[in-house]
Amino acid sequence: MASKDPESEHPSVTLFRQYLRIRTVHPNPDYGTAVAFFEERAHQLGLSFQKVEVTPGYVVPVLTWPGTNPTLSSILLNSHMDVVPVFKEHWSHDPFEAFKDSEGYIYARGTQDMKSVSIQYLEAVRRLKVEGHRFPRTIHMTFVPDEEIGGHKGMELFVQRPEFQALRVGFALDEGLANPTDAFTVFYSERSLWWVRFTSSGRPGHGSRFIEDTAAEKLHKVVSSILAFREKERQRLQSNPHLKEGAVTCVNLTKLEGGVAYNVVPATMSASFDFRLAPDVDLQAFEKQLQSWCQAAGEGVTFEFVQRWMKPRVTPIDDANPWWAAFNRVCKDMNLTLEPEIFPAATDSRYLRAVGIPALGFSPMNRTPVLLHDHDERLHETVFLRGIDIYMRLLSVLASVPALPNEK
Numbered sequence: 001m002a003s004k005d006p007e008s009e010h011p012s013v014t015l016f017r018q019y020l021r022i023r024t025v026h027p028n029p030d031y032g033t034a035v036a037f038f039e040e041r042a043h044q045l046g047l048s049f050q051k052v053e054v055t056p057g058y059v060v061p062v063l064t065w066p067g068t069n070p071t072l073s074s075i076l077l078n079s080h081m082d083v084v085p086v087f088k089e090h091w092s093h094d095p096f097e098a099f100k101d102s103e104g105y106i107y108a109r110g111t112q113d114m115k116s117v118s119i120q121y122l123e124a125v126r127r128l129k130v131e132g133h134r135f136p137r138t139i140h141m142t143f144v145p146d147e148e149i150g151g152h153k154g155m156e157l158f159v160q161r162p163e164f165q166a167l168r169v170g171f172a173l174d175e176g177l178a179n180p181t182d183a184f185t186v187f188y189s190e191r192s193l194w195w196v197r198f199t200s201s202g203r204p205g206h207g208s209r210f211i212e213d214t215a216a217e218k219l220h221k222v223v224s225s226i227l228a229f230r231e232k233e234r235q236r237l238q239s240n241p242h243l244k245e246g247a248v249t250c251v252n253l254t255k256l257e258g259g260v261a262y263n264v265v266p267a268t269m270s271a272s273f274d275f276r277l278a279p280d281v282d283l284q285a286f287e288k289q290l291q292s293w294c295q296a297a298g299e300g301v302t303f304e305f306v307q308r309w310m311k312p313r314v315t316p317i318d319d320a321n322p323w324w325a326a327f328n329r330v331c332k333d334m335n336l337t338l339e340p341e342i343f344p345a346a347t348d349s350r351y352l353r354a355v356g357i358p359a360l361g362f363s364p365m366n367r368t369p370v371l372l373h374d375h376d377e378r379l380h381e382t383v384f385l386r387g388i389d390i391y392m393r394l395l396s397v398l399a400s401v402p403a404l405p406n407e408k
């Protein structure tokens with residue numbers, strides 16, 4: 001039970017607060033201290049431990065609880081170690097102090113995204129071990145760097161390593177989002193992230209004249225086409241109560257660049273967009289759409305990709321998927337209402353799904369406002385503790401899923 005008395009704080013909450021104090025914050029995350037923290041936990045829990053250096057200076061600690069049947073594929077519990085920067089002046093408490101208020105809310109960067117989940121995994125495994133359980137399937141816990149900046153020095157490299165293949169992962173859990181209602185959200189896919197810069201070239205000249213064919217006019221046209229598309233998608237979402245945010249495509253104009261002086265018409269200008277493409281979008285056709293918006297804007301309008309995800313994958317959420325069936329059954333047994341959704345942004349699950357691993361994004365935080373990346377990110381200790389109970393039940397069932405047809 002949670003307690004207001006600091007003397008009798010639940011040890012799992014104390015461990016959570018210790019981890020929150022490790023400053024794994026961008027742009028200079030202290031991964032060394034975090035990796036040492038997980039190594040210490042591995043020793044405390046009697047788990048095997050390895051460090052996989054995916055690129056110089058970027059280590060993935062892997063903690064393993066072997067199953068009783070090594071021929072079966074394993075369960076991967078993934079979380080990322082890094083957290084996004086803070087605007088300290090907007091916080092009610094120091095974001096790296098892990099302050100707990102008199103009601104039991106813990107304030108810190110990472111309380112929701114996703115240091116809570118890392119500790120819930122560890123504590124669920126610890127308690128199951130203490131209770132004397134053994135399961136057929138091996139459980140691995142991985143703590144990856146750099147998710148918040150794209151996973152390019154983290155999960156993207158890790159899934160290509162022989163050490164990762166050796167884990168023989170059959171199913172993975174990774175991050176989700178809080179849900180302010182009594183329900184829990186679970187993510188079975190995510191939108192494809194495309195960051196695109198459109199550059200327009202035109203005739204330069206004096207700012208006092210009606211110059212023909214300027215870069216700005218053509219950029220304006222392409223921006224208008226994209227914002228009109230945005231509005232169409234926005235209306236589609238708004239007019240259909242059955243559609244969730246992740247099921248439509250979103251785009252935002254996030255950067256405008258160009259110009260040197262008030263009285264010089266520039267020869268080039270650019271506009272950058274953050275596209276989030278719904279999993280059912282035909283990506284080749286969408287690229288052609290970008291080309292035709294450029295052509296319609298006039299000569300000299302081009303685009304380049306800064307990020308471009310081309311492998312959208314969906315983890316099936318029907319009973320034909322034994323992992324989903326197991327996950328869903330536990331939630332039913334625990335009377336948890338699940339809201340399956342497509343993750344609106346990008347997580348490391350995309351790298352797992354792209355190499356063929358079914359993955360669900362789940363951070364067990366109901367009755368909690370979505371505060372990831374926000375000021376005063378916080379989580380109530382009772383919600384955190386209930387998450388450990390939920391993982392205990394989930395792990396017991398997932399790690400006992402009988403041999404699949406390809407495992408016999």
Ligand SMILES: CSCC[C@H](NC(C)=O)C(=O)O
Nearest residue numbers: 147148149150307345346347
């Ligand atoms: C280039 S990867 C960026 C990853 C980030 N993920 C989240 C969850 O905010 C995003 O979707 O913007």
Ligand SMILES: [Zn+2]
Nearest residue numbers: 080113114175
């Ligand atoms: Zn995250």
Ligand SMILES: [Zn+2]
Nearest residue numbers: 084113148372
């Ligand atoms: Zn994040």
